[in-house]
Amino acid sequence: MKILVLISQVPDTTARIAFTNDNTSYDTSGVQFIVNPYDEWYALVRGLELKEANGGSVTTVTVGTADTEPTIRKALAIGADEAVRIDVAPVDALQVAEQIAAFATDKGYDLVLAGKETIDYNGSQVAGMVAELLDLPYVPLASKLDIAGATATVERDVAGGVEVLEVQLPLVVSASKGMAEQRIPNMRGIMAARTKPLNVVPAAEADHVAATARFELPPPKGTCKMIPAEDAGQLIELLHSEAKVI
Amino acid sequence: MSTIVFIDTRGKKIPKAATEAVTYAHQLSGGPVTAVTFGDATGLEALGAYGAGKVVVARGVNTVDGQQLTKLVVDVASDQDAKNVVCMHDATGRSVAPRVAARLKAGHVAGAIALPEGDLIKRNVFSGKARSWVKVSSPVRVISLMPNSIAPEQGERTATVEEYSGDLGEPRIALKEVRKAGEGIPLPEAEIVVSAGRGMKGPENWGPIEELARLLGAATACSRPVADMHWRPHHEHVGQTGIAIRPNCYIAIGISGAIQHLAGVNQSKVIAVINKDPEAPFFKAADYGIVGDAFEVLPKLIEAAKKLNAEH
Numbered sequence: 001m002k003i004l005v006l007i008s009q010v011p012d013t014t015a016r017i018a019f020t021n022d023n024t025s026y027d028t029s030g031v032q033f034i035v036n037p038y039d040e041w042y043a044l045v046r047g048l049e050l051k052e053a054n055g056g057s058v059t060t061v062t063v064g065t066a067d068t069e070p071t072i073r074k075a076l077a078i079g080a081d082e083a084v085r086i087d088v089a090p091v092d093a094l095q096v097a098e099q100i101a102a103f104a105t106d107k108g109y110d111l112v113l114a115g116k117e118t119i120d121y122n123g124s125q126v127a128g129m130v131a132e133l134l135d136l137p138y139v140p141l142a143s144k145l146d147i148a149g150a151t152a153t154v155e156r157d158v159a160g161g162v163e164v165l166e167v168q169l170p171l172v173v174s175a176s177k178g179m180a181e182q183r184i185p186n187m188r189g190i191m192a193a194r195t196k197p198l199n200v201v202p203a204a205e206a207d208h209v210a211a212t213a214r215f216e217l218p219p220p221k222g223t224c225k226m227i228p229a230e231d232a233g234q235l236i237e238l239l240h241s242e243a244k245v246i
Numbered sequence: 247m248s249t250i251v252f253i254d255t256r257g258k259k260i261p262k263a264a265t266e267a268v269t270y271a272h273q274l275s276g277g278p279v280t281a282v283t284f285g286d287a288t289g290l291e292a293l294g295a296y297g298a299g300k301v302v303v304a305r306g307v308n309t310v311d312g313q314q315l316t317k318l319v320v321d322v323a324s325d326q327d328a329k330n331v332v333c334m335h336d337a338t339g340r341s342v343a344p345r346v347a348a349r350l351k352a353g354h355v356a357g358a359i360a361l362p363e364g365d366l367i368k369r370n371v372f373s374g375k376a377r378s379w380v381k382v383s384s385p386v387r388v389i390s391l392m393p394n395s396i397a398p399e400q401g402e403r404t405a406t407v408e409e410y411s412g413d414l415g416e417p418r419i420a421l422k423e424v425r426k427a428g429e430g431i432p433l434p435e436a437e438i439v440v441s442a443g444r445g446m447k448g449p450e451n452w453g454p455i456e457e458l459a460r461l462l463g464a465a466t467a468c469s470r471p472v473a474d475m476h477w478r479p480h481h482e483h484v485g486q487t488g489i490a491i492r493p494n495c496y497i498a499i500g501i502s503g504a505i506q507h508l509a510g511v512n513q514s515k516v517i518a519v520i521n522k523d524p525e526a527p528f529f530k531a532a533d534y535g536i537v538g539d540a541f542e543v544l545p546k547l548i549e550a551a552k553k554l555n556a557e558h
């Protein structure tokens with residue numbers, strides 16, 4: 001089975017969020033970058049498990065400039081066989097999806113996996129756009145994925161329950177929590193990652209149809225009104241009569 | 247500007263998020279909009295109250311296949327020469343909106359939280375730690391709306407309902423089974439959420455959390471370690487790596503308020519925190535706080551909630 005996993009680089013979950021250039025760009029100074037947790041913990045690990053069970057290969061693909069390579073090496077250390085970097089700075093979701101689709105078309109991937117969203121832009125867009133561009137079925141927000149022969153069984157949480165879906169491969173799936181457990185790379189994996197192939201491919205033609213004009217930080221919270229523990233019931237009254245939210 | 251809105255109305259009643267999406271589309275266009283939906287829901291005329299002039303429904307299509315639904319939306323969009331396509335940012339919206347955007351080569355604003363100001367649309371980024379303003383430069387815009395971002399506005403009108411007559415082809419994704427969740431309110435749509443963390447010590451102590459939630463008409467949620475230890479189901483996990491919610495009221499009990507947890511809940515209108523440690527970081531993000539032991543505070547909250555329910 002040929003598996004492609006979309007890997008995005010994001011700021012560490014504890015990174016300071018600040019903006020420069022008149023609030024038009026994210027301030028990366030001093031920021032540590034990591035593999036997007038949904039891509040790593042769920043999509044990549046499930047891809048590796050499926051490969052271990054069924055044979056085949058796991059390739060990662062990242063749209064980004066050379067500074068994403070240390071992050072890509074982390075995905076290789078966890079166990080991907082090879083990595084591809086499409087050499088262009090990501091600007092908007094459609095442009096990224098078009099790059100990935102241009103690379104993946106005619107390569108015969110049976111399964112394309114991505115995290116359900118990235119923790120920086122939170123768009124939940126790229127995997128669905130890739131599916132459309134490759135004319136493949138797409139299941140977003142999957143919490144479980146099993147493959148038997150050419151049939152995939154996918155579960156996802158929806159309002160009011162869990163849906164169980166059945167689809168024939170090839171297929172695009174975005175992964176949410178539950179799909180797999182995080183794997184910590186070991187020393188052998190980290191050493192092996194240094195020599196695994198990381199192929200750089202040139203960017204294709206792509207559309208630019210959306211752009212972030214500026215950022216803003218949320219207004220600071222006012223002070224917290226403290227209620228003595230003995231009178232805890234007061235909280236319910238305040239939420240009702242003062243905050244008017246219950 | 248011609249605007250259509252795609253909503254998922256499967257199930258017995260029209261979901262609140264769908265009425266929000268229609269309201270949003272209506273306010274965006276400044277006039278009646280065309281709502282697009284599928285399945286066998288009755289009473290779709292009622293969407294007129296939220297601003298739909300017409301509802302186009304693909305009857306008998308109860309699909310989970312995003313490709314069929316994309317064809318439906320794209321057909322209606324081209325028929326109406328739509329410049330704005332509004333979707334819900336739920337599971338169905340996430341399987342359709344990106345596809346529609348890719349098909350139409352349209353800029354897609356995922357998870358919009360407000361109407362446009364000029365040509366800029368506001369959304370959350372960095373898991374709720376910041377917002378961005380997105381500008382779309384393509385002729386068509388696709389906008390997916392976050393739940394609880396706009397108050398549904400109800401007027402007197404009713405909509406005309408028209409059946410979609412095109413051919414959506416065969417589904418490639420089959421729905422085999424739906425395992426219904428318990429009674430509770432689905433977390434992403436909940437207006438009130440009672441959430442608990444590792445401070446509850448063990449799954450056997452969730453009784454009072456569930457009771458308080460039931461009394462307040464709230465959904466229950468939890469922190470990541472609680473879901474990781476299988477004290478609670480994964481779908482209750484909120485935060486940067488769980489789900490992000492924006493209820494009117496979030497009550498956090500025995501949760502420290504780590505930055506990754508806050509990322510998923512800091513869009514809540516009002517936050518109340520109960521923690522025995524006065525230094526818990528969550529108090530800095532809270533509107534109301536109680537420093538105390540959850541096991542002593544909860545019975546008092548339950549008693550007060552019972553009293554409130556008896557009075558109203």
Ligand SMILES: Cc1cc2nc3c(=O)[nH]c(=O)nc-3n(C[C@H](O)[C@H](O)[C@H](O)COP(=O)(O)OP(=O)(O)OC[C@H]3O[C@@H](n4cnc5c(N)ncnc54)[C@H](O)[C@@H]3O)c2cc1C
Nearest residue numbers: 443444445469470485486487500501502504506507522540
């Ligand atoms: C990459 C990454 C992603 C993450 N994503 C998430 C996420 O999405 N969501 C998430 O929640 N976490 C996430 N985390 C974990 C996060 O950093 C915290 O570890 C976690 O939120 C802590 O959960 P907690 O508050 O329940 O537990 P603890 O940190 O153990 O806090 C328990 C709290 O309960 C209080 N307490 C104890 N006993 C009582 C009592 N009897 N009465 C009242 N209060 C009591 C304590 O004072 C303490 O404040 C992530 C971490 C990483 C590294």
